[in-house]
Amino acid sequence: MLPKHGKIECRACFSDSMSNTTQPHHDWRMINDPGAWGSENPEFLVLGFSKGATQAGIYQQGKFEDIAFAGMRTRLTQALQAMDVLSNDESSDEKISSPNSNVAFGSLIRCSVSRRDDKSSEKSGKEVFSCTGALITRSFSEIPQVIKTCSSRYLSGLPKSVKAVIFLGNSDKYVDGCQALIKELFPSDFIRVNPMAVRANGRVWLHLAHPSGLNGHFNTWLSEDVGSGIKRIQARQAIKAEV
Numbered sequence: 001m002l003p004k005h006g007k008i009e010c011r012a013c014f015s016d017s018m019s020n021t022t023q024p025h026h027d028w029r030m031i032n033d034p035g036a037w038g039s040e041n042p043e044f045l046v047l048g049f050s051k052g053a054t055q056a057g058i059y060q061q062g063k064f065e066d067i068a069f070a071g072m073r074t075r076l077t078q079a080l081q082a083m084d085v086l087s088n089d090e091s092s093d094e095k096i097s098s099p100n101s102n103v104a105f106g107s108l109i110r111c112s113v114s115r116r117d118d119k120s121s122e123k124s125g126k127e128v129f130s131c132t133g134a135l136i137t138r139s140f141s142e143i144p145q146v147i148k149t150c151s152s153r154y155l156s157g158l159p160k161s162v163k164a165v166i167f168l169g170n171s172d173k174y175v176d177g178c179q180a181l182i183k184e185l186f187p188s189d190f191i192r193v194n195p196m197a198v199r200a201n202g203r204v205w206l207h208l209a210h211p212s213g214l215n216g217h218f219n220t221w222l223s224e225d226v227g228s229g230i231k232r233i234q235a236r237q238a239i240k241a242e243v
Helices: 053-061 073-082 092-097 118-124 144-154 172-185 218-223 229-242
Strands: 021-025 028-031 035-038 044-048 103-107 112-116 164-168 191-194 197-200 203-208
Touching (some): 035 092, 073 092, 144 172, 172 197, 172 203, 203 229
Parallel strands (some): 164 203
Antiparallel strands (some): 035 103
C-alpha cells in the first residue's frame, strides 16, 4: 500500500537512530525527510527522483502541502494534462493538497539525497552538493542500495487502484535506470511498451519530461511533435492504451 498523505516515519537507511543525516556513499548525502502527498489509493502515482533543495527546505520549516514540486507546479500541471491525468480545469496544486484526490505524489527516493558536484566544487573552492541532471543517473550505480530499499518498500506493493506510475524525468539514462529497476522488482510480467513506457505488475510505468525550470527541453516536449516531443507522443500512446 501507499503511505497516507503526510510525513512518513521511515529510517530504513539510517543506522544511527539519533541522526537525520547519513552518507550512503562517500559522494552522497541523505536527509531523513520522507513524505507522501495526495491519495493512498490513487489511479495515478507521480514520482520525482528526490526532493531538491527548495523542497527539502520547506519540509523543515514550511507547510507540508507546499513541499512537493514547489516552484514547478504550473509545468507539472501542463505535463499531467498532456497525458489526460488532469483535465483542463484541474491543477497539480489541488491534487497534491488533497488526501482524497485520484493522484498520489512522491519520489523514487522518498528522502532527500544530493551528490557532490565535482565541477561546481572545484570552481567554488568548497564542496557543493546538488541533485540534477547527470548526477541523478549516477545514483543507480553509486547508491543502488538506497534505491532498492525505497522502491521495495513503496513500489512493490502498490494498491490495485493504481493504473499508471509516472516518473518525472525522461533522459535516456534515467529511463534506462528506472526500467531496469522495474524489471528487477517485477521480472515475471515485465514488458517494454515503447522507449518511454513498460508494463509490469498489472499497470503501465511511463516517463514524462521533468517540470523543473532547469529543463530547457520542456516546452518542446510539451508542444512539438519532433525532437523531445516524440517522447511525449510515446508516453501518451502508452498511457492511453493501458489506462
